[in-house]
Amino acid sequence: MRLLVFAGSTRQHSFNRKLARVTAALAREAGAEVTHIELGDFDVPMYNADLEARGTPADVMRLKQLGFEHPAWIICAPEYNASYPALLKNTLDWISSPVKSDPAWTDGFKSTRGKVVGMLSASPGALGGLRSQSHLAPLLLNLNFWVAPTSFALGRAEDAFDADGQLVADSARNHVRAVVDQVLWAAERLQAGN
Numbered sequence: 001m002r003l004l005v006f007a008g009s010t011r012q013h014s015f016n017r018k019l020a021r022v023t024a025a026l027a028r029e030a031g032a033e034v035t036h037i038e039l040g041d042f043d044v045p046m047y048n049a050d051l052e053a054r055g056t057p058a059d060v061m062r063l064k065q066l067g068f069e070h071p072a073w074i075i076c077a078p079e080y081n082a083s084y085p086a087l088l089k090n091t092l093d094w095i096s097s098p099v100k101s102d103p104a105w106t107d108g109f110k111s112t113r114g115k116v117v118g119m120l121s122a123s124p125g126a127l128g129g130l131r132s133q134s135h136l137a138p139l140l141l142n143l144n145f146w147v148a149p150t151s152f153a154l155g156r157a158e159d160a161f162d163a164d165g166q167l168v169a170d171s172a173r174n175h176v177r178a179v180v181d182q183v184l185w186a187a188e189r190l191q192a193g194n
């Protein structure tokens, strides 16, 4: 199963980037073929339809293709003001915007429809970014994802990782593994049915 993993943060010491690295490792252990990307490696401007009319940026096309190639996704979402950050919204808006000039990409949901997505979050707060997920889920459903019902919010994130970026608590690792397992389980069954 091909799994795409990324975090909605480009911050150098981002907790969600650390969580994405842990997630990718656990998914590889579970036998998935993991593509772990950093959104900071993609040159994606703030969405603007006038800009788009001059041509969809090359890195947006890379993201669309990556999304399309992966039946399973896991997103690690920071929480900003009880919701998810603009970086995630902007990335997903670009991914879902049809490329009118390219017959292969006139379907805006080509990259996301029917994919299984798992949500994780990490925050220094006690709730671990749970409210970010509650806003992210409707957006993902609108993009025609199947949203995995099991999710995990990592609270007190500044104490949650050791110096090597590993999760300190076995319980936290087990929660992440449960999301990974469910996403892979569901994606395999959806693929088999297609």
Ligand code: FNR
Residues within 6 Å of the ligand: 008, 009, 010, 011, 013, 014, 015, 016, 017, 078, 079, 080, 081, 082, 083, 122, 123, 124, 125, 126, 128, 129
């Ligand atoms: C935050 N942060 C935050 N945390 C939280 O648990 N609930 C919240 O509502 C908010 N709101 C918020 C707004 C803004 C504008 C910023 C910049 C930050 C704190 C946030 O969780 C923290 O900065 C994390 O470290 C961000 O995630 P990364 O970059 O570590 O992955």
